[in-house]
Amino acid sequence: MEALPFGLLIFVAGSLLAASAWAVVDVKLAxxxxxxxxxxxxxxxxxxxxxxxxxxxxxxxTIAGHGRDADRVAVEVDHPDGRPWARCVRVVVTATYxxxxxxxxxxxxxxxxxxxxxxxxxxxDPYRAGLAGEAAC
Amino acid sequence: MLTPSVPARPARPARREPGGPVGGDxxxxxxxxxxxxxxxxxxxxxxxxxxxxxxxxxxxxxxRLVHAAExxxxxxxxxxxxxxxxxxGQGLRLDEARVERAVQASLAAxxxxxxxxxxxxxxxxxxTAVQVELAMEVRYVFAQAIPGSxxxxxxxxxxxxxxxxx
Numbered sequence: 001m002e003a004l005p006f007g008l009l010i011f012v013a014g015s016l017l018a019a020s021a022w023a024v025v026d027v028k029l030a031x032x033x034x035x036x037x038x039x040x041x042x043x044x045x046x047x048x049x050x051x052x053x054x055x056x057x058x059x060x061x062t063i064a065g066h067g068r069d070a071d072r073v074a075v076e077v078d079h080p081d082g083r084p085w086a087r088c089v090r091v092v093v094t095a096t097y098x099x100x101x102x103x104x105x106x107x108x109x110x111x112x113x114x115x116x117x118x119x120x121x122x123x124x125d126p127y128r129a130g131l132a133g134e135a136a137c
Numbered sequence: 138m139l140t141p142s143v144p145a146r147p148a149r150p151a152r153r154e155p156g157g158p159v160g161g162d163x164x165x166x167x168x169x170x171x172x173x174x175x176x177x178x179x180x181x182x183x184x185x186x187x188x189x190x191x192x193x194x195x196x197x198x199x200x201r202l203v204h205a206a207e208x209x210x211x212x213x214x215x216x217x218x219x220x221x222x223x224x225x226g227q228g229l230r231l232d233e234a235r236v237e238r239a240v241q242a243s244l245a246a247x248x249x250x251x252x253x254x255x256x257x258x259x260x261x262x263x264x265t266a267v268q269v270e271l272a273m274e275v276r277y278v279f280a281q282a283i284p285g286s287x288x289x290x291x292x293x294x295x296x297x298x299x300x301x302x303x
Contacts, residue, residue, distance in 0.1 A: 021190045127223070
């Protein structure tokens, strides 16, 4: 008789573990897509002033498209070589989204888990029209 | 002479075989035996869940690698153009040295930089097309605990990009 609650306990613990692990995988897919789309929006923006907002907006839209809360995604844009937004400049966009410690399907999540991060880099097209400066790459 | 009738005697109970049912029970000796299969069933479910997670991790690693290969190929097709020929009006043509540098720079800035299982394979397919092939080892989450398992899976990703005027 005692095998029944013991088996149920193992089943519940195993299911919670699998659900939590899958939540991390699912969020990773979402932030990868968000970073990629944000980087593409950043390098295709018409000018330097609108590029960061374009990247954040695209990242939020992508996260929302994956069924996640768009307000919880954090987007960082970095120029590794320190140059401002211009032709040939490489940009790295990093998207971060928090995953709760315990996730129960169809119910929700609790606790502070970990932050899932993904980065994507793009180069501003050296030969695109409409930008000042020369292609120095 | 009349023989008095003998009243019918009640039937004697059937002889009980040793080890047979007692009283009204029909399956008393096997009571609860199915319950012992519960832990085994739960174990099977847990193992299947672990397998699902591990396969998902491998799929995720392959997706990361594909995205990195696509970004590298895209950068190679853009930055790898022979600028002198382009400026001279001689059309689009990829320079192999520039393509190689562009791929290396793209991979160095990606999040698979330190995880590749070898140098990237870069092939210029045509004057305007380049192919990038990457390989990576993805470690399992649960299968590492299985004796005899190598604990990882090798994934390969390939992406092609073509330079074109817009």
